[in-house]
Amino acid sequence: MSADGIVGEFLALKSETDADLLAMQCGDFYEFFAEDAEFVGDELDLKVSEKSSHGSTYPMAGVPVDDLTPYLKALVERGYRVAVADQYETEDGHAREITRVVTPGTLLETTDPAAQFLATITRVDGRYGLALADVTTGEFLVTTATAESDVVAECHRFDPVEVVPGPTVDADLLDQIREGTDATVTDHDDSAFAPGRAERTLREQFGEAALDSVGLDDRAGVAAAGALLTYVEETGVGVLDAMTRLRAYDTDDHLNLDATTQRNLELTETMHGGSDGSLLGTIDHTVTSAGRRRLREWLTRPSRNRAVIDRRLDSVAAFTEAALARDRVREILDDAYDLERLAARATSGSADASDLLAVRETLALLPALAEAIEDSRLADSPLADIVADPDREAAASLRAELDEALAEDPPGTVTEGGLIRRGYDAELDDLLDRYESAQEWLDNLAGREKERTGITHLQVDRNKTDGYYIQVGKSETGAVPDDYREIKTLKNSRRYTTEELDDREREVLRLEEARGELEYDLFTELRERVAAHADLLQAVGRTLATVDALASLATHAASQDWCRPAVVEPGPLVVEAGRHPVVETTTDFVPNDVDLREDRGFLLVTGPNMSGKSTYMRQAALIVLLAQAGSFVPARSATVGVVDGIYTRVGALDELAGGRSTFMVEMSELSNILHSATEDSLVVLDEVGRGTATYDGISIAWATTEYIHNEIGCKCLFATHYHELTALADHLPRVENVHVAVAGDGDDEDITFLRTIEDGPTDRSYGVHVADLAGVPSPVVDRSRDVLDRLREDRAIEARGAESGGETKQAVFDLSSGGFREGSEAEPTESDGGELDPATESVLDELEGTSVAETSPVDLMARVREWQERLEEGEK
Numbered sequence: 055m056s057a058d059g060i061v062g063e064f065l066a067l068k069s070e071t072d073a074d075l076l077a078m079q080c081g082d083f084y085e086f087f088a089e090d091a092e093f094v095g096d097e098l099d100l101k102v103s104e105k106s107s108h109g110s111t112y113p114m115a116g117v118p119v120d121d122l123t124p125y126l127k128a129l130v131e132r133g134y135r136v137a138v139a140d141q142y143e144t145e146d147g148h149a150r151e152i153t154r155v156v157t158p159g160t161l162l163e164t165t166d167p168a169a170q171f172l173a174t175i176t177r178v179d180g181r182y183g184l185a186l187a188d189v190t191t192g193e194f195l196v197t198t199a200t201a202e203s204d205v206v207a208e209c210h211r212f213d214p215v216e217v218v219p220g221p222t223v224d225a226d227l228l229d230q231i232r233e234g235t236d237a238t239v240t241d242h243d244d245s246a247f248a249p250g251r252a253e254r255t256l257r258e259q260f261g262e263a264a265l266d267s268v269g270l271d272d273r274a275g276v277a278a279a280g281a282l283l284t285y286v287e288e289t290g291v292g293v294l295d296a297m298t299r300l301r302a303y304d305t306d307d308h309l310n311l312d313a314t315t316q317r318n319l320e321l322t323e324t325m326h327g328g329s330d331g332s333l334l335g336t337i338d339h340t341v342t343s344a345g346r347r348r349l350r351e352w353l354t355r356p357s358r359n360r361a362v363i364d365r366r367l368d369s370v371a372a373f374t375e376a377a378l379a380r381d382r383v384r385e386i387l388d389d390a391y392d393l394e395r396l397a398a399r400a401t402s403g404s405a406d407a408s409d410l411l412a413v414r415e416t417l418a419l420l421p422a423l424a425e426a427i428e429d430s431r432l433a434d435s436p437l438a439d440i441v442a443d444p445d446r447e448a449a450a451s452l453r454a455e456l457d458e459a460l461a462e463d464p465p466g467t468v469t470e471g472g473l474i475r476r477g478y479d480a481e482l483d484d485l486l487d488r489y490e491s492a493q494e495w496l497d498n499l500a501g502r503e504k505e506r507t508g509i510t511h512l513q514v515d516r517n518k519t520d521g522y523y524i525q526v527g528k529s530e531t532g533a534v535p536d537d538y539r540e541i542k543t544l545k546n547s548r549r550y551t552t553e554e555l556d557d558r559e560r561e562v563l564r565l566e567e568a569r570g571e572l573e574y575d576l577f578t579e580l581r582e583r584v585a586a587h588a589d590l591l592q593a594v595g596r597t598l599a600t601v602d603a604l605a606s607l608a609t610h611a612a613s614q615d616w617c618r619p620a621v622v623e624p625g626p627l628v629v630e631a632g633r634h635p636v637v638e639t640t641t642d643f644v645p646n647d648v649d650l651r652e653d654r655g656f657l658l659v660t661g662p663n664m665s666g667k668s669t670y671m672r673q674a675a676l677i678v679l680l681a682q683a684g685s686f687v688p689a690r691s692a693t694v695g696v697v698d699g700i701y702t703r704v705g706a707l708d709e710l711a712g713g714r715s716t717f718m719v720e721m722s723e724l725s726n727i728l729h730s731a732t733e734d735s736l737v738v739l740d741e742v743g744r745g746t747a748t749y750d751g752i753s754i755a756w757a758t759t760e761y762i763h764n765e766i767g768c769k770c771l772f773a774t775h776y777h778e779l780t781a782l783a784d785h786l787p788r789v790e791n792v793h794v795a796v797a798g799d800g801d802d803e804d805i806t807f808l809r810t811i812e813d814g815p816t817d818r819s820y821g822v823h824v825a826d827l828a829g830v831p832s833p834v835v836d837r838s839r840d841v842l843d844r845l846r847e848d849r850a851i852e853a854r855g856a857e858s859g860g861e862t863k864q865a866v867f868d869l870s871s872g873g874f875r876e877g878s879e880a881e882p883t884e885s886d887g888g889e890l891d892p893a894t895e896s897v898l899d900e901l902e903g904t905s906v907a908e909t910s911p912v913d914l915m916a917r918v919r920e921w922q923e924r925l926e927e928g929e930k
């Protein structure tokens with residue numbers, strides 16, 4: 055079915071774009087037609103009506119022109135790309151064309167203060183190029199990598215809202231990126247990724263010198279960055295001028311944190327979603343949204359560079375020691391607006407007068423901030439350099455210009471005048487003078503006319519239909535002079551005009567129009583001048599954000615009594631009286647030491663359920679992460695050797711995403727860690743192997759320990775319920791046992807969680823005790839104890855450890871005696887009656903695999919009964 059008329063035009067425009075939806079301006083409305091109308095009707099709860107067009111009817115849904123933004127935002131934030139066709143006047147009527155495509159990565163109107171990254175990825179000569187830009191602030195980064203996993207990790211770290219892949223990027227990589235982000239994937243013109251074209255685009259944007267100085271000789275990086283610029287340009291968002299600098303970075307600059315680890319450590323969100331209770335939510339005391347973005351960036355991308363870390367720590371230290379100056383600084387920053395975002399709005403032409411006022415007010419804070427820092431105890435800290443970074447003179451002169459130009463209380467629209475101060479432009483002043491004298495004449499007209507005519511009920515007013523008029527009460531209309539011409543009769547009065555009044559009215563209207571136009575022009579010029587200073591605004595914005603983030607770190611450190619870590623490279627992790635940064639704020643926390651050094655780099659953490667193993671390990675990881683972010687840490691003292699990555703596998707998270715079983719997820723995360731971790735990493739494993747049958751689980755945990763110890767050689771914390779593993783400490787030189795202490799033996803007495811970490815393995819698991827605590831009926835608990843005792847007979851496991859000579863030594867661990875037998879045959883021991891019969895073995899497997907907490911007492915009893923029967927059968 056072909057459509058003519060307005061719907062035909064809509065469909066024709068729609069076929070020009072690959073956007074998901076089209077909003078087409080029709081006079082005072084933006085309309086969606088046909089399928090798009092039905093779609094937005096459902097998504098946005100818009101009323102869908104019928105539009106007849108050339109004999110057919112079509113669904114239609116519309117929003118008023120001034121209300122488009124929130125609807126666009128809602129659609130784009132749900133991941134759709136929306137083309138906008140604007141209507142413009144032509145000689146013979148009007149025409150429409152698509153002026154921009156709003157996509158998740160180019161949505162300037164976002165109200166979410168978090169960074170909003172658009173990413174392009176490509177592959178050239180076997181290397182990946184990744185470019186990332188936040189159009190709302192003009193931030194633009196580019197990096198290259200050889201390994202696919204690095205690209206995925208970077209994408210997860212920046213969490214882009216939109217990813218534009220080049221033609222050489224395969225679907226598998228995109229699937230991996232999608233798994234850790236909510237990014238919309240957009241196809242774009244392949245030719246934009248061609249290295250030659252991309253290089254030209256980059257040169258045009260940043261100039262020859264800038265390009266050389268970032269050293270982008272890697273064609274993959276050039277291709278990704280150039281394609282990103284082309285894409286931003288083609289969407290028509292108009293922010294290219296806000297992209298004032300290209301920062302090339304190396305993935306090695308930052309600590310590796312995969313998406314799983316970011317989630318496990320609850321850096322910005324808790325496992326249940328929401329930022330309350332996350333690390334960021336807990337330690338954030340920033341007073342500006344740009345400061346919060348900066349803090350978030352530091353926590354999700356901690357540094358690996360000691361100089362960078364020490365510089366931040368020096369600033370935080372200075373702030374903790376100068377509470378008064380810190381308060382003063384935070385008070386000043388409290389009035390700051392988001393300059394980086396304002397710069398992008400100025401560049402795209404969407405900034406209004408209040409935005410420019412916000413620029414002016416924020417620029418005005420810079421001298422006050424500099425003074426608060428330079429005239430206090432902060433003067434000798436790196437803060438003085440940070441505040442000296444932006445060009446203060448340029449900032450002052452831009453501010454002075456805005457001061458001179460902008461009216462104090464400008465209206466919300468930019469077309470009606472009232473934006474510009476007197477004294478800024480002679481022509482405008484002249485217009486205003488004439489306008490005011492005309493206005494004065496009008497203001498005094500009523501008085502003059504009363505005097506001239508003797509009429510008492512006479513007033514001069516103005517409305518839309520009648521323009522200016524003189525209104526006279528009915529009783530006195532007889533007294534109106536001859537030069538009054540009647541224009542309207544009302545119930546109690548009549549309205550008149552005079553020739554002179556008409557002249558004056560025309561003059562006022564002409565002046566008003568001229569003023570609106572002139573002010574709009576002046577305002578646009580001013581906005582363009584502000585846009586031309588985008589790099590200055592960004593520099594000031596960065597300074598304010600950085601100072602805010604540093605002051606926030608100091609505020610938290612001071613209030614929670616955190617200490618400055620000694621950051622060493624490379625080195626041990628030694629923490630005295632450490633705490634978990636989040637848990638300590640809600641609980642009476644028992645501090646613990648962490649000691650991971652050369653000869654004890656691998657700690658096996660045992661202890662009853664609920665005793666605090668996970669908390670202990672996360673606290674160690676978070677202390678390292680905070681230190682490398684440049685923060686003080688929750689401890690009495692801490693020495694933190696810089697690590698290149700933190701990798702975690704935490705058992706508690708039941709993730710059934712993607713239809714994979716919990717165990718499959720667990721194993722693929724383990725696989726990822728074992729592939730990625732290096733000697734300089736920190737690995738945290740919580741109950742690896744738990745998701746499968748006991749023997750499989752022990753075997754995997756055992757082999758993992760050996761591999762990490764012998765092959766990777768990194769720092770590792772491994773919590774396990776498999777007591778069998780604790781014997782490995784005797785055999786693998788760097789493995790040490792620690793346990794969370796409890797009081798009471800758990801068999802007959804109640805146990806008390808002491809929450810302290812002590813050297814050595816725990817002697818039992820207390821799982822049965824927890825079952826007891828959870829209210830499992832006593833016959834089941836008692837019988838479990840009996841069964842557990844019988845479980846102490848078992849097979850042997852062979853331990854492998856690399857001796858210093860490189861020769862592999864083998865030993866055999868005998869679970870029934872709890873010790874090793876040295877030897878090379880690694881035969882299972884025959885002690886205590888030899889191997890278990892299959893019936894016993896299967897009962898044991900099931901018993902270990904039974905979750906007491908998740909099985910009802912009735913089922914538990916039934917299972918125990920069945921096990922007893924099978925054991926009796928087996929004995930026959």
Ligand SMILES: Nc1ncnc2c1ncn2[C@@H]1O[C@H](COP(=O)(O)OP(=O)(O)OP(=O)(O)O)[C@@H](O)[C@H]1O
Binds near residue numbers: 637641645646665667
């Ligand atoms: N040092 C501590 N001081 C005070 N409370 C703590 C401490 N460590 C942990 N806790 C609290 O103890 C509870 C259990 O901690 P956690 O989850 O770390 O135990 P777990 O040994 O890993 O348990 P499971 O083996 O069942 O997974 C948590 O509610 C935590 O807040």
